[in-house]
Structures are given as structure tokens and as C-alpha cells.
């Protein structure tokens with residue numbers, strides 16, 4: 001049985017930040033690891049499912065409809081371990097550029113009064129959100145991304 005690429009990363013030494021995790025040049029799909037929380041920290045430090053879901057909806061809206069890479073986004077979704085997100089694009093971007101876009105996506109969350117796409121007709125679990133909780137951790141995430149700017 002083959003091991004998925006992401007399982008081969010040593011999560012004991014992985015710092016939060018933006019990483020190009022997989023580059024499929026042949027088919028033109030590039031996978032970025034948007035790690036907002038240091039892996040292997042306690043459940044308390046990881047995103048709650050509500051915060052992760054809130055950021056997922058906000059990221060999807062910002063990255064797919066507002067950001068300059070909106071036409072090149074294949075997918076943006078949460079990691080099951082609740083320490084970050086995966087962004088898949090059709091273009092191989094510099095990680096510093098992706099960092100800038102992700103910081104703008106986090107700043108976008110501050111401007112929201114409600115979670116995008118949170119009506120019962122739009123989402124599989126419309127009660128699973130925490131916008132104030134997500135806003136409360138934005139400074140922490142932005143500081144982490146800026147701090148690891150030259151370490152990726």
C-alpha cells in the first residue's frame with residue numbers, strides 16, 4: 001500500500017506556514033499546505049470544528065470569487081486534523097505570493113458580519129459555525145504566517 005505524500009511529512013518538526021506540498025506539473029495541479037497551527041499541539045490549540053468550518057466557507061468565498069487567483073483555484077478545504085487547510089491551484093505560485101493571498105483571506109474574515117454560504121440550503125451543517133471564535137484567532141494566524149515568512 002502506498003503512503004500518501006502528506007503522511008510522509010514529519011509532523012513532529014513541521015512549523016506552521018505555507019508549503020508547496022505537491023507539484024503535479026504533468027497534470028497542472030499544485031497543492032499548498034496552509035498550516036495555521038503547529039501540528040501535535042493539544043486539541044485546545046487546534047481549530048475547533050466550528051472555527052475550521054467558518055474559515056473554510058470564508059476562504060472559499062474569498063479565494064474563489066475575490067482574490068486575484070480566483071480563476072486558478074481547484075479546491076480549498078480543511079485538514080481533518082484541524083491544524084490548517086489545503087489549497088489546490090492550476091498554477092505553480094511562489095509560496096510568498098500564496099502567503100500574501102492567505103493573509104488577505106484572513107483579513108477578509110474580519111469584515112464579515114455573517115458566514116458566507118451558511119443558509120440551510122447552502123451547507124451540509126449550517127449550525128456548525130463560530131464567526132466570533134474565528135475572528136478571535138486571526139491575529140495569531142497572521143502573526144504565525146508573517147513569522148515563518150523566510151523559513152518555508
Ligand SMILES: [Zn+2]
Nearest residue numbers: 057123124125
Ligand atoms: Zn459548510
